[in-house]
Amino acid sequence: MSDGIQSRSILAGYDPAVLGEGSVLIVGAGALGQNIAQSLALSGVGTLHLVDFDVFEAHNATRSPFFPTADEFERHSGLKAPQVAERCAAIATASRPDMRASATMIQRLGDRPIAAADVVISAVDSVTARAWLSERSRLHGKPMVEGGFAGSLFNFSTFSAASGRVCYRCHNPFRESAASCTRYALAAEAENIVPAIQTAAAVLGGYMAEQCIGLLHGKLPSDDVRYYGDIRRATVSKARLQVNPHCPGHHDNLPVLTQVDVRDWAGSAADLATAVANRVGRGVIRLAEPFHITYSCTGCSRFCAVMATESAWLVDSRCVDCGGPWQLSDAKMPSSVAELRVPDDLVGESPLAVAPMAVLGATEGASFVFEGTAGLGLIVLTDQPVEATAPGEDGRQCSGPPQVIPDRRP
Numbered sequence: 001m002s003d004g005i006q007s008r009s010i011l012a013g014y015d016p017a018v019l020g021e022g023s024v025l026i027v028g029a030g031a032l033g034q035n036i037a038q039s040l041a042l043s044g045v046g047t048l049h050l051v052d053f054d055v056f057e058a059h060n061a062t063r064s065p066f067f068p069t070a071d072e073f074e075r076h077s078g079l080k081a082p083q084v085a086e087r088c089a090a091i092a093t094a095s096r097p098d099m100r101a102s103a104t105m106i107q108r109l110g111d112r113p114i115a116a117a118d119v120v121i122s123a124v125d126s127v128t129a130r131a132w133l134s135e136r137s138r139l140h141g142k143p144m145v146e147g148g149f150a151g152s153l154f155n156f157s158t159f160s161a162a163s164g165r166v167c168y169r170c171h172n173p174f175r176e177s178a179a180s181c182t183r184y185a186l187a188a189e190a191e192n193i194v195p196a197i198q199t200a201a202a203v204l205g206g207y208m209a210e211q212c213i214g215l216l217h218g219k220l221p222s223d224d225v226r227y228y229g230d231i232r233r234a235t236v237s238k239a240r241l242q243v244n245p246h247c248p249g250h251h252d253n254l255p256v257l258t259q260v261d262v263r264d265w266a267g268s269a270a271d272l273a274t275a276v277a278n279r280v281g282r283g284v285i286r287l288a289e290p291f292h293i294t295y296s297c298t299g300c301s302r303f304c305a306v307m308a309t310e311s312a313w314l315v316d317s318r319c320v321d322c323g324g325p326w327q328l329s330d331a332k333m334p335s336s337v338a339e340l341r342v343p344d345d346l347v348g349e350s351p352l353a354v355a356p357m358a359v360l361g362a363t364e365g366a367s368f369v370f371e372g373t374a375g376l377g378l379i380v381l382t383d384q385p386v387e388a389t390a391p392g393e394d395g396r397q398c399s400g401p402p403q404v405i406p407d408r409r410p
């Protein structure tokens with residue numbers, strides 16, 4: 001592509017070289033994610049990584065710029081992420097566009113996509129995923145642009161990556177863990193679904209894409225604010241966000257204490273404990289998401305033997321009798337863990353110790369917050385991917401590298 005293609009962008013204050021080098025992780029490829037991705041691809045952002053486990057449904061057509069043709073639907077099995085990435089590759093104006101797609105839940109990819117991005121964009125309608133993304137972005141020092149909409153109303157914020165600044169969870173602190181509220185959260189999220197409309201998605205997508213472009217140019221937000229808009233009244237107002245002293249989120253970027261090669265292990269959580277203890281001594285591992293041992297079926301409320309991370313459980317949180325993938329348990333109580341004492345909680349014959357590491361969310365690219373004798377920081381897992389299979393998955397990626405969309409532009 002010739003430089004002339006970017007002449008208007010340059011007049012508008014964009015630096016095509018900066019945008020071409022920019023890398024943006026977009027979590028959520030629904031109406032909002034598509035409108036953001038479209039603007040960023042047209043604006044010349046070089047690398048976009050789309051993450052979404054969902055598939056297109058007919059009613060998405062009225063607010064999906066990249067709604068698939070029949071052929072495209074077939075080719076991508078209806079999955080949103082590869083469809084959107086492919087269409088972005090077709091309209092990209094960067095000289096070397098790199099469009100990627102992962103058809104899975106963001107939690108299942110570990111932290112690598114976040115660590116690799118310059119800016120993280122939350123375009124999901126799940127409070128769980130937003131809170132998770134906010135936390136992981138801050139740990140890795142990545143700014144996050146987050147927004148949501150319902151009908152004609154929308155709101156968005158840009159969260160600085162700087163230590164001490166407000167985070168998404170400051171104003172959504174209730175969602176620390178699913179240990180007591182998975183069913184509540186599911187019900188609340190279901191009730192929050194107000195039909196999205198394309199005009200709001202386009203306007204909000206434009207605001208969020210422009211925030212992202214500013215961040216790529218090094219313009220960090222000076223204030224912590226949230227913008228509220230209404231496309232029918234054509235209004236936007238802003239409210240200052242205050243740091244919540246009781247926020248459950250991490251407000252600091254954390255140093256990497258150590259990297260652990262996953263190839264060193266036979267693959268159980270006990271190996272993880274041994275490797276961590278050998279490198280950084282005793283302490284507490286905070287899992288990237290809660291690990292459910294037993295949890296109640298959202299169909300019949302009986303307890304299931306889960307032994308999986310929350311995102312794996314949430315793919316289909318029903319027992320086998322209710323049509324889900326999880327076996328029933330004779331447990332009398334729900335049981336989950338969010339922290340593991342190393343090595344104490346991961347030795348001997350406890351179910352956790354013998355659980356495959358991947359089941360704990362410990363795949364290549366994952367990282368854990370660790371607090372112990374070596375201080376507070378991250379433990380990053382590197383190298384070979386660990387095979388992970390979770391019940392309820394249907395060919396969507398569990399982890400592993402994103403699908404790279406070839407550049408087929410003329």
Ligand SMILES: [Zn+2]
Nearest residue numbers: 167170247249
């Ligand atoms: Zn916070």
Ligand SMILES: [Zn+2]
Nearest residue numbers: 297300319322
């Ligand atoms: Zn059930």
